[in-house]
Amino acid sequence: MKKNSIFAILSVLVIVTMLLASCKKAPTADVTLSFRVVDRAYLPSPDKVAQEIQAQLKEVGINVTLKEMESAAFIDATSAGQEAFYLLGWNADYPDATNFYDYHFGNANNQQFGDLFPDMVEEISAAGKTSDAAARQAHYDTINQMLKDDPSILVVDVRTPEEFKEGKVDFLFVYNMLLTGFDAPRLKKLYLGRIIRQHGLLQALTRVNRTYKKFKYGFVVDFADISKEFDATNKAYFEELQNELGDEIESYSSLFKSKEEIEEEIENIKDILFEYDTLNAELFSQQISKIQDIKKMQEIKKALENAKSLYNLIRLFGHFELLEKIDFRKLNLLYREASNHLNLLNQKLALEKGDENTNIINLALEDIIFKFTKISEEELILADKLKNTLRKTREAFQNNFDKKDPLYITLKEELERLFKNKNLSEITQDEMNKNIGELKKIDDKIRELNRQNNLLKDKYKGDTKYARMHKRIKQNNITNNQSKIFSALEKIKMQLDEKVLNNSAILKHENFFIAQTEPIVDIEFEDNNKIKL
Incomplete structure (x- = not known):
């Protein structure tokens, strides 16, 4: 391998991490990662990115020492091939292949990939001198093959997610992206090279939960051992659902009931409703209308609600003989009666506990009832x-x-x-x-x-937050031009949605999020739409 030929990019780190994590005993190594603290669109907060790389590689036995350098010294050192492992990006100055190849592989002043290849330099020079498109492409095809054949260079081919959806690409290597909103049914196998946490983990796993052709299930190949994080995330998510849904959570857990458990639930429903006439809805309504105990009504409603869930479950799994055990359709009618009476009891309780101004509408309604x-x-x-x-x-x-x-x-x-x-x-x-x-x-x-x-x-495509902002801007007499307000807010929404989509963690750091947002707001309102805030 030629000297100083390691070119550090995140896509390569993902591959390296996966391969190392797959070893039974991960090797250990000590490396130094050089970087400069200069924010760019392609590399925001490089110090934080460097720390994340350090943490991830530590998980697979690679100890990384971070080396922060002054910007000019950093560029000189990397261009001279003096830094073996470093964090740097590159933007094209103009949209032509010669811009990329000339700078990285044909420039004697740029030794990032080590010593130049004379045969490659010759091809690059020839491609830059001809205006014939076919001839140029032939030269670049030769250059591409040289890059692929050389063992000291790892080329990561960048493709779009759309090409994967269309079947033009079979593998996608991604880092902290395409976890939400990426709908590709043909994505059936997910390889994890690092531990993903919390919401991001659930989003990543659900990318492969669609049926596709012969695949009934998605497959996850775990190189990082996410088992503990998966259990912790599931537990936290379940607790959150319990807090939000209360007793309704049991309706979801019923999806995992066996046929025997369903039969047992049916018998339990019968027992709870034994005292009431479940064949005559009018008589049932009269009977429960005399109940003033909220807990008792909650028990009745819960039993009837469970019957609705069991009915759907029986049909889903084809246990049709269980439909004869109880009149599910009649119980559905009784559920509405029980819900109405329980709502009435809850309203009365709220009136007793609430202040007069807050409950004035309910109070008037109850007075009439x-x-x-x-x-x-x-x-x-x-x-x-x-x-x-x-x-x-x-x-x-x-x-x-x-x-x-x-x-x-x-x-x-x-x-x-x-x-x-x-x-x-x-x-x-x-x-x-x-x-x-x-x-x-x-x-x-x-x-x-x-x-x-x-x-x-x-x-605003159903986003009430932006609708409210639109109204406040108009109500505060900042401007009455609704088209300009919409133009500014729509562009802001698109840019912020993209930032959050690419990095959901940004929402956890309020100051950083505000710092990212303020320039966008200023540009869209004051520069592009001439609205003085």
Whole structure:
């Protein structure tokens, strides 16, 4: 091997790490990694990248000493071939093959790959002197073959993910990318050369979970031993699901039940519902309406909810004979009745615990539900109309994703004033008609606000955060030109999404993320769209 011929790039490190990790006993070695702290688009935070390389290679027995150098001295030393292992990138000055080959393999002042190859220099020189495209390509084909044949140079062919999807490439070597949003069903085998942690690990593993042709399963070849990290990540993820879903988590765990376990669950459901008439939905509703114990209703609802899950599971695995054990369709109707009554009990409990202003809408609705019982049929119709209008209005308020919007706040205050300190069971028909009219006006306004919000949200492909930012910029009179606001925010969104996609860890470092974001915001608003922030 020629002197100083190691050219350090991340793709090579991935390959080296995989090969070393596959050894039964990893070798040990001591190397020095040289670098300069100069940020570039292709290499942001090189000191952190160097530390990550150091940590990864340590896992496979390679001890790396980091050597930080002054930029000019670093460039001189690497160009002279004095640094064997170093971190450096390169950008083309102009889009032509001669720019790459001339600089790296035909320049006597650049010894990064060691001594020059006279035959290669001759081919590079000939390619640069002819304008005939076919002749140039023939020279470059020869150069490429020389590079492949020389054992002292490892060439990593850079291809696009699209070429993999199209079947033009069978192997992709990636580092901390394509973990999310990369949908390629033909990706069925994943080789892990380093330990990936937490969310990134789950995302990486799920890249191979699609069926494709004869493959029913994906395969993971683990060179790094991710077993401990996998167990820890699964445990943390399961705990997070439990916190978020509560009792509903059991519906997901039921996917792993055997036929015998399903039969046992059916018998348990029968036992819980034994006291109630499960054949007559109307009678069942009357029976449970007398229950005031929330825990008891939760038990009934949970049993009926479990029946829904078991029904889907039975159909999924083809245990159709179990469908005769219990009337699942009837239980589905009873589930709705149980849910409605449990919701009613929870609303009453919330009213008892909540402050008046927060629960004013629910309070008005409960007043209508519970107190219009001993009045005339005509008044009952009006009360029902008021109740339904109020319920729809409440839903419209709940569906609004911008609750700090001044117009939303104004409408909410109007609604509170309408029902605050009123005993709805004692108002006259005229007052009830007036309330319905005023409530309808509020309902129309909140629905129109929601309509406008949803149009704006659709412009940002469903991202409510950017829709809210758009509104605040306009409301604060920074500019009224919505097209310019959208142009700036859309470009910012695209750039930030790409940064996060390429490096999800950026979200864990707030100051660094802000530092990355501020220049993009300034350029898009002030430079490109002339919006003064």
